[in-house]
Amino acid sequence: MLEYIILGFLMYGDMSGYDLKQCMSKSTSYFFDASFGSIYPAFKRLEAKGEISSREVVDCGKYKKLYSITDAGKSVFREWLEQPIEFAKTKLDHLVKVFFLGFLPKEKAIETLQAFIKEVEPVLHELIESQPKIKLKTDIYQYSTLLYGINYYRFIIDWSHDLLKELTKR
Amino acid sequence: MLEYIILGFLMYGDMSGYDLKQCMSKSTSYFFDASFGSIYPAFKRLEAKGEISSREVVDCGKYKKLYSITDAGKSVFREWLEQPIEFAKTKLDHLVKVFFLGFLPKEKAIETLQAFIKEVEPVLHELIESQPKIKLKTDIYQYSTLLYGINYYRFIIDWSHDLLKELTKR
């Protein structure tokens, strides 16, 4: 998946591994992120396969290794893009603990859920803050994934409140 | 995480690796699943750490290796349960392709989204069918995670329809 993300971003223009990390932080990190430890080797692999090419550049006095997508890389990317979206069941680790919350006294469970809400809220607000910029600067698809993120986090918070209500009303 | 799931299920009673796989298929697979290749080694690890113990049994003429949670295992499980839920950003692989859908002609993108909806719908309906049984047989927390699953898949379908509407209205 990471390799396709790299190809996808290179479709917009050349960039380095460091640039990609920043791009992902700004735009995809709420549904896909990667560390340098996986980014740099992925670029090397893609270059070895001939899907991207690199050149060394000094930009604003800083050394950079800029990568470009090749024609072969564009083919690989488009072929992937044309395949159906495969919906793999997501790992939702936060639900695991909720699943077993019955082994905790009710007051403890309530506290756990309240703390969980407090943890998710700032992530939601971060996304909301980025919304106006993204709406202007990107296309409808990328803006749409942001709306997914915002409404998903809202959904999680609402769901937590619903469960809390059920727990406190008895 | 898998080790805690094993401990959690063993809190309800003894079971084998095979049993756990079936349990997960029925109850947690929409937010957490594991293959036999990870389940059996996990049981072995837990036994080596003294958190569970095993005995070999012939049940209905079938050989089984039944595991029980030990007192040490119960402590480990409860200690984990008492820690706050950590909300790690989830990998939502299906959004990756949507993010780059602008590189496809609009009609192709529309088809992709329609196919995606057709893929998610049966998963949703499976969960909905299991709802009455789960509501009766489990506690509020486990039922609540099911409601999460149902409403999450509904949300995904609604979001896809919204994006489709945006694409077709112009």
Add this chain to the structure above:
DNA sequence: TGTTCCATGTAAACTGTTACATGATTAT
């Protein structure tokens, strides 16, 4: 008697993170 399901297990491969190492540039 052969096929399917039950049940356990291992080895290789894949994907990724964390921690570390290096060195240049910019700001204080």
Add this chain to the structure above:
DNA sequence: ATAATCATGTAACAGTTTACATGGAACA
């Protein structure tokens, strides 16, 4: 001077899936 940031990279580890291997029981 020195601390922070920019920028690249590697090695060790972690968790997982896939594919394979085994053998018994149930069924047709």
